[in-house]
Amino acid sequence: ETGVTQTPRHLVMGMTNKKSLKCEQHLGHNAMYWYKQSAKKPLELMFVYNFKEQTENNSVPSRFSPECPNSSHLFLHLHTLQPEDSALYLCASSQEGAGAIDTQYFGPGTRLTVL
Amino acid sequence: ILNVEQSPQSLHVQEGDSTNFTCSFPSSNFYALHWYRWETAKSPEALFVMTLNGDEKKKGRISATLNTKEGYSYLYIKGSQPEDSATYLCAFDYGGSQGNLIFGKGTKLSVKP
Numbered sequence: 001e002t003g004v005t006q007t008p009r010h011l012v013m014g015m016t017n018k019k020s021l022k023c024e025q026h027l028g029h030n031a032m033y034w035y036k037q038s039a040k041k042p043l044e045l046m047f048v049y050n051f052k053e054q055t056e057n058n059s060v061p062s063r064f065s066p067e068c069p070n071s072s073h074l075f076l077h078l079h080t081l082q083p084e085d086s087a088l089y090l091c092a093s094s095q096e097g098a099g100a101i102d103t104q105y106f107g108p109g110t111r112l113t114v115l
Numbered sequence: 116i117l118n119v120e121q122s123p124q125s126l127h128v129q130e131g132d133s134t135n136f137t138c139s140f141p142s143s144n145f146y147a148l149h150w151y152r153w154e155t156a157k158s159p160e161a162l163f164v165m166t167l168n169g170d171e172k173k174k175g176r177i178s179a180t181l182n183t184k185e186g187y188s189y190l191y192i193k194g195s196q197p198e199d200s201a202t203y204l205c206a207f208d209y210g211g212s213q214g215n216l217i218f219g220k221g222t223k224l225s226v227k228p
Contacts (some may be wrong), residue, residue: 002158004158040175040220041220042204042217042218042219042220042221043216045215045216053135056215062127101147101166103149103161105158105161106151106160107158108158
């Protein structure tokens with residue numbers, strides 16, 4: 001247990017659906033992250049929130065919309081996705097906020113399939 | 116474009132064998148190197164954060180070394196056990212804007228009993 005939980009663990013959605021991924025960290029950390037792992041590719045950073053403020057958007061398409069209502073929760077809202085968006089989406093958190101040498105603690109991920 | 120390479124991609128060893136794998140990263144703008152262990156269907160688990168050239172860290176049977184001048188790190192597992200089976204990821208931290216870690220694709224280790 002890393003102290004970072006993600007729901008749902010698996011999600012299948014059609015291209016016209018709207019869904020949300022949820023991440024919660026129980027570690028009192030100040031920064032939260034969304035990563036994407038596509039098949040045979042390394043983890044890619046999508047978004048960073050530092051003290052609830054979005055500080056990084058790594059050229060992610062607007063069909064992915066993050067939300068961080070407080071320092072413990074992070075959402076990724078999905079709408080009109082494409083089949084190539086099928087991937088494992090991982091959430092992470094770190095203590096110091098981005099910019100420090102700090103360990104990121106990961107959730108188990110949501111396996112997303114877009115039909 | 117910053118690139119992190121890990122080799123081999125996969126590795127099959129017998130229980131009791133010792134093994135090692137490599138992470139190569141840019142030798143400039145080095146800030147830190149992270150190693151993670153990722154078992155299937157679980158969360159990636161942090162193993163080490165390494166910052167100094169020549170650093171060596173150890174956790175049980177697992178150890179890691181760091182050479183920032185030539186841009187590589189080795190991860191060693193002594194006397195592999197089936198429970199060591201996992202994907203081992205390294206991530207290069209270049210001190211970029213906001214917590215940007217550049218991950219390698221990982222080395223998938225399978226240990227047969």
